[in-house]
Amino acid sequence: MRITAIEEQKKNKDRRSVFIDGEFAFGMTAADCYLLGLKEGDEISSSELKKIKQTALAADAKNLAVKYLGYAMRTKREVELKLRSYDIGEDIIEAAIEQLVSLRYIDDVDYAEKYVASKRKSGYGDMRIKHELYRKGIDSDIITQSLEECDDTQEKILSLLERRIKSETLTEFNKKEKQKIYNFLNSRGFSYEDTKSAIKAYWDNDNNET
Numbered sequence: 001m002r003i004t005a006i007e008e009q010k011k012n013k014d015r016r017s018v019f020i021d022g023e024f025a026f027g028m029t030a031a032d033c034y035l036l037g038l039k040e041g042d043e044i045s046s047s048e049l050k051k052i053k054q055t056a057l058a059a060d061a062k063n064l065a066v067k068y069l070g071y072a073m074r075t076k077r078e079v080e081l082k083l084r085s086y087d088i089g090e091d092i093i094e095a096a097i098e099q100l101v102s103l104r105y106i107d108d109v110d111y112a113e114k115y116v117a118s119k120r121k122s123g124y125g126d127m128r129i130k131h132e133l134y135r136k137g138i139d140s141d142i143i144t145q146s147l148e149e150c151d152d153t154q155e156k157i158l159s160l161l162e163r164r165i166k167s168e169t170l171t172e173f174n175k176k177e178k179q180k181i182y183n184f185l186n187s188r189g190f191s192y193e194d195t196k197s198a199i200k201a202y203w204d205n206d207n208n209e210t
Contacts, residue, residue: 001049003042006033020049028056029063054092061088061096066105073111076101077137112138112146123156128189156190161198 005019009027016033018025036052044052061083068074068082076097083093100106112133119129126147133143161181178199185195 001044001046003038003040003044006038006040020044025049026053026056028052029059032056032059057088057092058095058099061086061092062099064088065096065100069100069105073114074106075111075136075138076106076108079106080137108138109142109146112142116146120156123188125156125185125189125191125194127191131189 001020003018003020004022005017007017007019008030009015009017014030015027016030017027018033018038032055036055038052064086065079065083068079074082079100080093080097083096097106115133116129119132130143130147133146134140181199182192182195186192190198
């Protein structure tokens with residue numbers, strides 16, 4: 001087999017179309033084409049062609065992933081799912097992911113820590129945060145470690161209660177209002193036990209101040 005043509009792609013001047021024996025074989029970046037030393041007229045074996053195609057596909061997968069990561073931090077699973085949407089082979093995806101992890105483009109530990117800090121700052125409870133991180137594909141050990149970094153659950157609930165409780169005294173804190181508070185905090189991802197403990201602390205603090 002022989003490389004009969006290497007042409008600049010019309011829609012992307014940074015990419016080249018490589019033709020083998022007059023037929024389009026694959027596309028790759030101009031940089032990779034140069035690094036591999038591909039030239040018109042070169043003879044190429046079937047094994048070499050397969051290896052070059054794999055290199056081109058891996059480079060494309062990495063570039064797609066880097067572009068996707070450029071918009072926001074992503075988890076390993078999110079990047080995998082994105083690459084699968086392009087119908088890229090699993091072996092190519094795996095190789096691209098491994099390279100991006102080694103380069104720290106993908107870092108699930110850092111992602112989880114920043115996600116926990118952001119969500120807690122917004123007033124969300126650990127149950128909800130844990131569920132969301134699990135859905136994003138974060139390993140359970142990483143989730144547990146991230147949530148244990150700074151456990152300020154009661155302080156967060158107390159802050160929310162100060163804005164939500166309308167009653168002046170505990171006796172005025174009726175069942176209807178209490179249920180609304182529980183439902184609200186549950187939707188934020190706080191457990192029943194944490195909510196109950198914080199509500200008690202809220203009224204204890206209020207009594208101590210008076």
